[in-house]
Amino acid sequence: MDSWEWNKIAGAVLGTLIFVMVIRIASESIFEVEPPAKPGYVVEGVEETASTTSAAPVEEAMPDWGTVLASADVAKGHDISHKCEQCHDLSKGGPNKIGPNLWGVVAAPRGEGRNGFDFSSAMKAKGGTWTYDELFKFLKSPQGYIQGTKMSFAGLRSASDRINLIAYLRTNADSPAPIPPPNPKAAAPAPSQSGTPAAPGGPSATPPAGSSTKPATPPAATPQGGPPKKS
Numbered sequence: 001m002d003s004w005e006w007n008k009i010a011g012a013v014l015g016t017l018i019f020v021m022v023i024r025i026a027s028e029s030i031f032e033v034e035p036p037a038k039p040g041y042v043v044e045g046v047e048e049t050a051s052t053t054s055a056a057p058v059e060e061a062m063p064d065w066g067t068v069l070a071s072a073d074v075a076k077g078h079d080i081s082h083k084c085e086q087c088h089d090l091s092k093g094g095p096n097k098i099g100p101n102l103w104g105v106v107a108a109p110r111g112e113g114r115n116g117f118d119f120s121s122a123m124k125a126k127g128g129t130w131t132y133d134e135l136f137k138f139l140k141s142p143q144g145y146i147q148g149t150k151m152s153f154a155g156l157r158s159a160s161d162r163i164n165l166i167a168y169l170r171t172n173a174d175s176p177a178p179i180p181p182p183n184p185k186a187a188a189p190a191p192s193q194s195g196t197p198a199a200p201g202g203p204s205a206t207p208p209a210g211s212s213t214k215p216a217t218p219p220a221a222t223p224q225g226g227p228p229k230k231s
């Protein structure tokens, strides 16, 4: 007899547990709907990172050498140049190693001379001279910029590292290459060319607009006050 009652109690307990479990499963299935939204953000972030990464390889703006070389940290550039010494001797009259001696390389012809260094055909084919821009692009990704170069160096991602290094390489010469005059890009030419006339014209044009705007504001306030009264 007692066993019957125990069975009833056990049954009630089990039934309750089953209900609880069903409710849990049901509620979990509801919550499960939300998590996909969070992963969604993660995926978006990844995509953004990917797009940023892919954007980086795209044309990097060239520094204004007249400005950046004047403020470059040549001592830091010297430190960075130690990364090159594994393959390059940078001293005057130094030997060629895995790579050519780099004394006076800034503004020098590309892939030529260097005491008969055996340049790759890719380097020779590129031609031209090692301008600041060319060094800046090459040192970011040697093999990305000159495909087939023998220089197996990953490159320096940091633009400021490259600027400091190039500033040091510039001084590493009998007569350092000239620094071009500062040229604050497209915006500068107009003001500098028309100089005095252009400057007054621009500012003077702007103040009238501003002053007219200021007077306009108080009147505007009145009209605005009107509508509310109507409504």
Ligand code: HEC
Pocket (backbone or CB within 6 Å): 080, 081, 083, 084, 085, 086, 087, 088, 098, 099, 100, 102, 105, 108, 109, 110, 111, 112, 114, 118, 119, 120, 121, 122, 123, 130, 139, 148, 149, 150, 151, 152, 153, 156, 165
């Ligand atoms: C792993 C060895 C290695 C490292 C490290 C290396 N280079 Fe080179 N570099 C070379 C080789 C090899 C060449 C010749 C490339 C060719 O002929 O294609 C070269 C060529 C060059 C040239 C072209 C020289 C000319 O006269 O045309 C420049 C400039 C240069 N390296 C700069 C650097 C700088 C700056 C660093 C340090 C940030 C550096 N390299 C690090 C191996 C190296």
